Amino acid sequence: MITDIPMTRGLGSSSSAIVAGIELANQLGNLKLSNDEKLQFACTIEGHPDNVAPAILGNLVIGTNVNGRFSAVKANFPNFALVACIPSYELKTSESRNVLPRKLEFNIATHASSVSNTFVAALLTGDYKIMGQMIELDQFHEPFRQAMVPELKPIRKLGHRCGAIATYLSGAGPTVMTIIENKKVDNFISELKKISLSLEQIKIISIVHDGVTVM
Structure with a gap:
C-alpha cells in the first residue's frame, strides 16, 4: 500500500488505511459490500465514524454511534x-x-x-x-x-x-x-x-x- 498522507499529523492516515483495506477485501473477495456495510466495518475497527465515514462516502459527513450501530449523514460542503x-x-x-x-x-x-x-x-x-x-x-x-x-x-x-x-x-x-x-x-x-x-x-x-x- 502506498499513500501520500503524512502519518501522525492529524490527517486521517490510519483511517484511510482502514478504508483502503476494506475496499481491497471488497474487490478481491467480490463481496459487493454496500457503503453502509463498509461504514459499519470501518467504524467498528476505528471506534468512531469521524474520519472513516467521509473517506467512504465523500463530501461532508456527520456521524455517531446509535445503540451500537453507526449512522452517518452526508451533506454538501461549500466550494472553499x-x-x-x-x-x-x-x-x-x-x-x-x-x-x-x-x-x-x-x-x-x-x-x-x-x-x-x-x-x-x-x-x-x-x-x-x-x-x-x-x-x-x-x-x-x-x-x-x-x-x-x-x-x-x-x-x-x-x-x-x-x-x-x-x-x-x-x-x-x-x-x-x-x-x-x-x-x-x-x-x-x-x-x-x-x-x-x-x-x-x-x-x-x-x-x-x-x-x-x-x-
Whole structure:
C-alpha cells in the first residue's frame, strides 16, 4: 500500500488505511459490500465514524454511534479551499488524547455542544461567517491541545488578516487547517511563508465528493 498522507499529523492516515483495506477485501473477495456495510466495518475497527465515514462516502459527513450501530449523514460542503499547514514534527493521537480532560463541567459541555450544533446549522444554511466563528470556538479539544501545536495561534491570526473563513486543528494535530475562498489562497500562502513557522509542507486540499473509488 502506498499513500501520500503524512502519518501522525492529524490527517486521517490510519483511517484511510482502514478504508483502503476494506475496499481491497471488497474487490478481491467480490463481496459487493454496500457503503453502509463498509461504514459499519470501518467504524467498528476505528471506534468512531469521524474520519472513516467521509473517506467512504465523500463530501461532508456527520456521524455517531446509535445503540451500537453507526449512522452517518452526508451533506454538501461549500466550494472553499482547504490549506493544510503540516508541521515538521509528529504528534501521536495517543499523546494528544492524554491532554484532554476526562470530564467537563456541565455548563462548558452544554456550551460546547451548542457551538457544534450552531456550526452545522450555519454550514447547511450558507451562513459561512457564523460557521467560521463556531469552528474557532471549539471547547472540546483545541483549548487543551493548542499548547502542543504552537503554529495554531499565528496561523489563525494570519487567517483573520487574510479573510479566511476559519482556522482549526486538524484531527488530533499537529496539522493546522484553514478554510478559505479560492481567490484568497495565493495571498494567504504568500503571507504564510513570511512568518517563522516549523512547517514541513503547505498543501492545498480540495473536497472529494464521491468518497472511496476504484481507479
